[in-house]
Amino acid sequence: MSESIPTDVVTTTAQVQKLFVQHQQDLISYILSMEPNHSDATDILQEVFLAVSKKAESWNEGTSFVAWVSGFARIEVLRFQRKRGKQLRRLEPEVLEKVFADVDDSQEQFRERLTLLQNCLEKLPPRSQELIRFRYQEGYLPEAIAPLMGWTVNAVRVGLSRARQSLRECVARGAQHDRKN
Template sequence: MSSSPEHFREFVSLLTSHQSALRGFIVSLLPGLPGASDVLQDVNVILWEKRAAFEIGSNFRAWAFKIARYETLNYRRRLQRDGVEMLNPELIDLMAAEYERRPELTERRLEALQHCLEGLQPQHRELIEGRYMSASSLVDYAARVGRSAGGLRVALHRLRASLRKCVESKLVVAESRV
């Protein structure tokens, strides 16, 4: 436990360098749900409050991810109490374990996905964001945008397939550069 200027600088450096990994981890535990930014903010507050307890040289990533996991689970419980449908907790645990086991691959996939999303036509990106960044069901979303649920399901299936192909090709290109 230390509160020296060196500890402070190192902690801030670790905290800032892990932001995208923490965000990706949180998003992976909240598939299709809003709130990743709120959970990340809560995690950052907790990490900051507990900074004196962190021992420089120990595994910051494991420590931060454990806190992120608990905060994400708390957030999911709050949503569940409000009636939002959730994925099976065992599936979430498996996803978290995979992310923790192979974070570099997950980060590369998230970067590739972000690039691919940016390449979509605006109406397609809006459909993806509107559907997956909202807590509403597909039927609710379809009613809100004035389209049929079946039509949206087909469009989303095609967009996911296109995004998957784009991500895979970006990863292949990235692998060939290594």
């Protein structure tokens, strides 16, 4: 005899999945902050979706969904890195938990800085944007980017360094401006 799933569980799961899709960009950015390879981060995001779907009934409506799902993301990143032998700079679990707690505390700051970064990326020259996309969205190394851009490997490294410096300065200016307001 088959048992039916209670409708409130189905509804909660559907709500959680809908919220997950709405916050997917925030989540992938959060995961990328811990696991910078875009392909791996996407795999982790899929694992987070599965875990969140299974545990949907444990989410309490009215609490921060992003904070709740970020906990799953943290766990999945750590699981992925252990499986692949990638320890986060060999930090002790207690230190990692403190770091992740700080990340939870500053979720709003994270969103603000992400918005600043996106605005700063749009201000970069098109070739610099392309470099950043190849390196950080596609996960290519400078040796793979060079032939795509028609540049030397050294030119790619210099270009990436300059683009990162421009982004750091732009984000810092934006953050300083926000603090004054």
